[in-house]
Amino acid sequence: MRQRPSAKKTKAVGRPTLGVFKFASCDGCQLSVLNLEDELVALGQALNIVYFPEASSAMQDGPYDIVLVEGSITTPEDARRIRAVRERAAVLITIGACATAGGIQALRNWADVEAFKRAVYPSPHYIDSLTTSTPISEHVRVDYELWGCPIDKAQLLRVLVDLLAGVQPRLPTQSVCLECKRQGHVCVMVARGMPCLGPVTRTGCGAICPSMGRDCYGCFGPAEGVPAGPGLPPNTTSLATRFHRDLHLIPAEVVRRFRGINGSAKPFKDESHAWEHKGCDE
């Protein structure tokens, strides 16, 4: 684990400055910042929020001590813009599944984007978009990644507070199951046979779906995954095999299970590929 920068180590005079930038996304993660209602005033006093078009018309050019980036890269213009943002950011944090793994729109990576354009737009030649949706980390260096669709606002707050305190932010990589069990929820997979992705999904959401009797669909992305390699978590293969053999999902359903909001995150992508051409008896 390399030492990562903290906001205090930058040459900020007075309050550290914060910029919030949007790329291809639904704005839900930026809203999570605004949803920090109880802490927003204190946060606004601890940080100087100088660029946040979702919240304010006052926009400063930077440089910024901390930059939050929402959304994935889907256009040539965005691919240029993210480099400019990075140059002005001391610490860059991606917020949400789109910025961190490409998001739900990364399903286009398996589809014919030109055909989509022709089907949707009367004049498709006006649309200048890339054929892929890619995470910020494929374009510039990212210091910290917050997963989730949307992010957990409390996790965002902790990271900002850690940066303000000058300590390395703690971002857990363990499975959802730990939090699920701490909260005392009955396992939906063991007790009800639901194909829950919790065992291979990163904690941080507060085990929301299992607490409501629903199976986790992996919106916080793969657990661990860094470093990656054979025998290292997440063990998507074992879970997928359980889904198929014992919970009776057909291979196409296993593919869909892993190819969702974080379908382009490597462990989930690799697992969905492995099941793409399997027959039902395998």
Place this chain on the structure above:
Amino acid sequence: MTPIERPSAGPGLLPKSSFQLLLDALQSQGYRVMGQRLHDGAVKWDDIRQVSDLPVGWRDVQEPGRYRLEPSDSGRFFEVVNGPESVKRFAFAPREPLLMIERSHKSFRATPTLPQVEKTALLGVRACDLAGLAVQDQIFLHDAYPDPYYQARRENLFLVAVNCARALSTCFCASMNTGPKAQAGFDLALTELEDAVLVEAGSQTGQDLMQRLPLSPASDRPLAEAEAQMEACAKSQTRRLETAQLPQALYDAHEHPRWDQVAARCLACGNCTMVCPTCFCHTVEDAPDVTLQRTEQARVWDSCFTQEHGYIHGKNIRPAIKDRYRMWLTHKLASWVDQFGTSGCVGCGRCVTWCPVGIDLTEELPALLDKER
């Protein structure tokens, strides 16, 4: 738990039609009575105010990676054996605030945040879970340094054990010598018979409570019936752990190829450690407020299956799933013996049932000790 001071009146019989009187007696003594109640397809600890709150009419069927409730016409109060939660969480809380630390001038002030615990009676604690709690006591109340947070919770527990009449396919307490009969560590122990419940005291508090119940003295017949019931339960257990060669045999199996096979199935999700009545790993988290003037320090359940758990300065000493499963099983069944003089396994079978892919340690251990493979 206070030792019995006054001579006991011996076991007594409470007609099942009067079982509510036990709940009433506990409540009148100021206890919040909790037992296993139906929740989301299983049972969880929850308030029991009346007999009808118990999961009468249901039975649990458990196998590796699978838990189901099925209708039962036995009419028994304690037909459902257990759910995912042992009694661990009532003493070793999943999240325990430890300290509130506040800046003051150029220094800081740390105030312990001891829990305010209400007197709680746990109704239906199984022998395996009592054995698990005894292990937790050994860890948290050890020697000169008892953990005050654990102690505050533990001292407010009144434990009503239930001797098991029915074994699950995942049970193996008989081979671990922890059940099906509650041996020690309870205030009251119940054995559910056909028409009556046999009540025995295991502490002075338990004995005092017995005085408040309209018990009739138990003759030899119900006592024999109770013994026969527990013996049949022990005999019906199909799983077992052969522990005679432990701990050394498991140390010798450190390079056994079976570790690779089980690691290929293991999700490293940590469920086994969360449901285990003896696993005690925890981490301490800080939660500073935005102004950086105060922070709450809390202890939360951790697991040896996480990446963070194996991290020491500069590297992760257990990067692979194989390293983590081996660490867990070797500690549980072998080095635990060296460390605490007892096995870390009480035979409750929860790690078998609640493993999402159904890994069964009673299958893994013999395979690991098999030198031919």
